[in-house]
Amino acid sequence: MEKVKARTLSGFMELLPRQQEQFERLKAVLEETYRLYGFSPLDTPVIEASEVLLAKAGGETEKQIYRFQKGDSDLSLRFDLTVPLAKYVALHQGELSFPFRRYQIGKVYRGERAQRGRFREFYQADIDVIGDGKLDIINEAEIPAIIYRTFTQLGLERFLIRINNRKILNGFYAMLGLADHAPEVMRLVDKLDKIGAEKLGLLLCEEPYLSQDAADEILSFILIKGSNAQVLERLEEYRGRNEVFDQGLDELHTVAKYLGSFGVPEDHFAIDLTIARGLDYYTGTVYETTLLDHPEIGSVCSGGRYDNLAEYYTDKQLPGVGISIGLTRFFYVLQEQGLLNEDLPTAPCDVLVLPMTEDLSPAVAFATACREGGVRTQLYTEPKKFKAKMNYADRIAVPYVAFLGEDEVLNGVVSLKDMVTGDQEKVPLADAPAWLKARLAAGAGGKVIRG
Amino acid sequence: MEKVKARTLSGFMELLPRQQEQFERLKAVLEETYRLYGFSPLDTPVIEASEVLLAKAGGETEKQIYRFQKGDSDLSLRFDLTVPLAKYVALHQGELSFPFRRYQIGKVYRGERAQRGRFREFYQADIDVIGDGKLDIINEAEIPAIIYRTFTQLGLERFLIRINNRKILNGFYAMLGLADHAPEVMRLVDKLDKIGAEKLGLLLCEEPYLSQDAADEILSFILIKGSNAQVLERLEEYRGRNEVFDQGLDELHTVAKYLGSFGVPEDHFAIDLTIARGLDYYTGTVYETTLLDHPEIGSVCSGGRYDNLAEYYTDKQLPGVGISIGLTRFFYVLQEQGLLNEDLPTAPCDVLVLPMTEDLSPAVAFATACREGGVRTQLYTEPKKFKAKMNYADRIAVPYVAFLGEDEVLNGVVSLKDMVTGDQEKVPLADAPAWLKARLAAGAGGKVIRG
Numbered sequence: 001m002e003k004v005k006a007r008t009l010s011g012f013m014e015l016l017p018r019q020q021e022q023f024e025r026l027k028a029v030l031e032e033t034y035r036l037y038g039f040s041p042l043d044t045p046v047i048e049a050s051e052v053l054l055a056k057a058g059g060e061t062e063k064q065i066y067r068f069q070k071g072d073s074d075l076s077l078r079f080d081l082t083v084p085l086a087k088y089v090a091l092h093q094g095e096l097s098f099p100f101r102r103y104q105i106g107k108v109y110r111g112e113r114a115q116r117g118r119f120r121e122f123y124q125a126d127i128d129v130i131g132d133g134k135l136d137i138i139n140e141a142e143i144p145a146i147i148y149r150t151f152t153q154l155g156l157e158r159f160l161i162r163i164n165n166r167k168i169l170n171g172f173y174a175m176l177g178l179a180d181h182a183p184e185v186m187r188l189v190d191k192l193d194k195i196g197a198e199k200l201g202l203l204l205c206e207e208p209y210l211s212q213d214a215a216d217e218i219l220s221f222i223l224i225k226g227s228n229a230q231v232l233e234r235l236e237e238y239r240g241r242n243e244v245f246d247q248g249l250d251e252l253h254t255v256a257k258y259l260g261s262f263g264v265p266e267d268h269f270a271i272d273l274t275i276a277r278g279l280d281y282y283t284g285t286v287y288e289t290t291l292l293d294h295p296e297i298g299s300v301c302s303g304g305r306y307d308n309l310a311e312y313y314t315d316k317q318l319p320g321v322g323i324s325i326g327l328t329r330f331f332y333v334l335q336e337q338g339l340l341n342e343d344l345p346t347a348p349c350d351v352l353v354l355p356m357t358e359d360l361s362p363a364v365a366f367a368t369a370c371r372e373g374g375v376r377t378q379l380y381t382e383p384k385k386f387k388a389k390m391n392y393a394d395r396i397a398v399p400y401v402a403f404l405g406e407d408e409v410l411n412g413v414v415s416l417k418d419m420v421t422g423d424q425e426k427v428p429l430a431d432a433p434a435w436l437k438a439r440l441a442a443g444a445g446g447k448v449i450r451g
Numbered sequence: 452m453e454k455v456k457a458r459t460l461s462g463f464m465e466l467l468p469r470q471q472e473q474f475e476r477l478k479a480v481l482e483e484t485y486r487l488y489g490f491s492p493l494d495t496p497v498i499e500a501s502e503v504l505l506a507k508a509g510g511e512t513e514k515q516i517y518r519f520q521k522g523d524s525d526l527s528l529r530f531d532l533t534v535p536l537a538k539y540v541a542l543h544q545g546e547l548s549f550p551f552r553r554y555q556i557g558k559v560y561r562g563e564r565a566q567r568g569r570f571r572e573f574y575q576a577d578i579d580v581i582g583d584g585k586l587d588i589i590n591e592a593e594i595p596a597i598i599y600r601t602f603t604q605l606g607l608e609r610f611l612i613r614i615n616n617r618k619i620l621n622g623f624y625a626m627l628g629l630a631d632h633a634p635e636v637m638r639l640v641d642k643l644d645k646i647g648a649e650k651l652g653l654l655l656c657e658e659p660y661l662s663q664d665a666a667d668e669i670l671s672f673i674l675i676k677g678s679n680a681q682v683l684e685r686l687e688e689y690r691g692r693n694e695v696f697d698q699g700l701d702e703l704h705t706v707a708k709y710l711g712s713f714g715v716p717e718d719h720f721a722i723d724l725t726i727a728r729g730l731d732y733y734t735g736t737v738y739e740t741t742l743l744d745h746p747e748i749g750s751v752c753s754g755g756r757y758d759n760l761a762e763y764y765t766d767k768q769l770p771g772v773g774i775s776i777g778l779t780r781f782f783y784v785l786q787e788q789g790l791l792n793e794d795l796p797t798a799p800c801d802v803l804v805l806p807m808t809e810d811l812s813p814a815v816a817f818a819t820a821c822r823e824g825g826v827r828t829q830l831y832t833e834p835k836k837f838k839a840k841m842n843y844a845d846r847i848a849v850p851y852v853a854f855l856g857e858d859e860v861l862n863g864v865v866s867l868k869d870m871v872t873g874d875q876e877k878v879p880l881a882d883a884p885a886w887l888k889a890r891l892a893a894g895a896g897g898k899v900i901r902g
Contacts, residue, residue: 008542014496016543020493036825038800040472044459045459045463052456092467121497136832138815313454314457364713372714376488376489392548
């Protein structure tokens with residue numbers, strides 16, 4: 001028969017079993033954390049009607065969409081989880097309770113140019129809190145707590161949650177009479193990290209709509225640094241000149257005030273006036289999260305407050321706040337940087353049962369007892385040489401092997417071999433599941449990411 | 452602004468939060484059970500190159516595929532999880548350890564005619580064990596144990612795992628000189644349940660290639676009933692006439708022999724000679740699972756043994772055995788039939804914290820302590836009337852509400868209200884997380900499906 005070459009499309013992550021286990025563990029920590037903060041799981045279709053999905057899209061995004069015809073229908077694959085959320089909330093608003101808190105971890109699709117570390121199919125892990133008309137500022141203060149807990153639970157220690165408020169930025173530029181040019185200026189300011197203050201100063205001066213004074217003011221504003229208290233104090237100097245600015249500053253004070261009670265240590269959180277977030281729909285607090293030892297990765301968790309989630313579908317005002325982690329890329333980076341904790345078990349089972357008798361009934365009964373006892377068990381009955389069986393055990397990295405020969409069966413015991421230490425012990429059959437369970441529990445623990 | 456009508460495509464399941472929680476729980480039981488039997492999670496792309504995905508397809512399946520062009524690429528969405536597994540194993544064979552045991556729970560796509568209870572996007576939950584050249588028969592005996600545990604863990608009691616062996620069928624038809632016509636005959640035999648024995652007898656006689664004698668033999672063969680021991684005994688009468696039949700009978704004996712040790716009660720398992728499974732690639736044991744009180748649903752978990760998983764991609768012989776649950780349809784049916792256990796909690800959180808003080812710090816600190824203690828907590832700070840807040844608590848069906856007023860804060864306590872009994876109790880702040888945790892644990896338990 002002529003063969004078709006088996007291949008996986010480029011830009012599509014497909015993991016080997018060991019890595020898949022690591023990825024699942026990462027995802028599980030996210031889910032558990034999101035649930036701890038009272039978020040409901042949501043699962044929307046991967047395919048949507050194009051006119052629904054692209055109600056807002058345009059430009060770059062639209063070019064990347066996987067869009068196609070099926071019968072009479074013009075369909076598209078989702079490119080993020082925010083648009084499907086907007087559709088969901090607009091469609092089901094009468095059946096939801098607000099604030100509506102949901103998390104969604106799902107695959108999204110973007111036909112980007114394939115390159116190392118860029119994916120066309122990738123997981124996003126999003127949380128959002130959606131209000132009905134209004135949404136209290138405390139929700140904006142809670143988000144950094146969720147980010148903090150997520151990353152510390154994963155095992156990360158050296159990361160920084162950077163916060164700003166779009167009202168402060170918009171208000172500041174309005175003070176300078178630059179309301180109309182704010183987006184352009186922010187796009188320039190966004191380059192600060194890459195090009196440095198001096199070069200940025202020159203660039204600002206080149207803009208025809210900016211006087212030298214304005215350029216100086218902008219530069220000195222975005223260079224405000226220090227502890228959060230110091231930054232807030234410096235910002236107070238601008239109070240009274242613009243209403244929107246003052247409101248943003250109040251919000252920033254509130255967010256900063258409650259972070260301690262939310263459990264976020266001062267040193268994991270910084271007010272950073274250079275952060276704007278590209279998306280034009282953020283209207284209040286905005287967030288970025290950077291790994292201190294890997295600034296080159298950029299933000300691993302970003303988001304912010306928006307006033308109108310679903311304006312393309314409904315007149316109902318639906319303000320919200322949310323964050324998103326690009327999970328597939330994050331996992332890829334962790335792998336690349338060797339940051340995954342390789343000490344955690346990745347075997348598909350806890351014990352591999354090797355029967356050494358013709359009648360397999362005792363081995364089957366033992367495997368069944370182990371499973372009843374909550375021990376993940378695989379029965380290996382392929383007729384191979386002993387060495388091949390042990391090779392298999394090694395390759396799947398199983399922590400325990402159980403030998404069950406005539407001798408053991410006669411004496412009602414099983415020989416249990418610890419594959420790490422090499423120690424072997426005969427244990428009464430009835431006690432073995434608990435014996436294994438106890439040892440597995442003792443060996444468990446450890447975070448997904450190396451500290 | 453002109454609005455786009457928010458809608459979800461027909462044939463695509465999208466659940467409300469309560470139902471989503473029920474679905475997630477169902478999925479979690481499957482995952483946990485599969486893991487207990489030593490299966491690794493696998494996650495392959497939703498999109499594959501069309502020439503890879505459709506290497507084998509044809510006829511009805513091919514028409515249903517979501518297939519499209521993106522740039523120069525001819526792409527298709529997966530329509531099952533078996534073809535991607537075949538591709539995966541063929542592609543990564545050098546890096547996998549055999550037997551390779553994997554589970555995959557993922558969405559697949561079929562552009563079927565939309566009708567009630569039929570979905571175009573639906574979850575399949577598959578497990579497969581793949582051997583390298585050979586695969587021991589014990590794996591075929593283990594599958595019913597996994598089915599049994601999966602459904603009992605879900606809470607189902609009245610179901611039957613029906614088993615047959617394709618070698619017995621093929622051998623039997625070969626005995627009658629009908630080897631070439633076996634598929635046609637099996638297609639007719641498959642109608643037995645629907646049309647009854649008498650009508651089937653008439654249909655068989657109409658087939659030009661069947662003598663009256665052969666039709667009678669077929670009918671009496673497929674009507675063999677009784678306990679498993681009785682059926683096996685009746686089948687022994689055919690031994691010695693065809694080698695393939697004898698081999699199939701040996702396999703069936705082996706499967707039946709070990710089922711007890713695997714923990715499957717005799718009354719949940721029946722040898723049923725009418726089962727053939729439509730797919731032409733099964734070669735040994737085949738499985739169907741029916742709900743005794745809902746035979747109209749058909750099989751909820753089916754599969755079997757095959758000799759050659761990936762023949763379209765590789766010369767390597769990869770025999771395997773696997774089963775699949777059509778999870779979305781199964782959930783839909785459970786919902787329709789009112790079989791989901793509505794007593795299980797579906798609230799997004801365990802406790803809703805209602806601050807009654809201007810400074811929210813004590814409430815935030817309390818919510819943080821609850822979360823530290825593993826209690827899923829939501830802080831409700833929207834400036835609404837008390838009644839609206841309690842309405843919200845009712846609507847999300849949260850089991851506990853925590854009130855924290857000036858009084859409570861002064862005395863270092865929190866008022867905890869049990870939303871089921873209406874009882875309210877003042878508990879020291881420091882003890883409250885453990886107090887909640889203990890009560891939640893006591894109230895937990897219960898299966899996904901009503902028994």
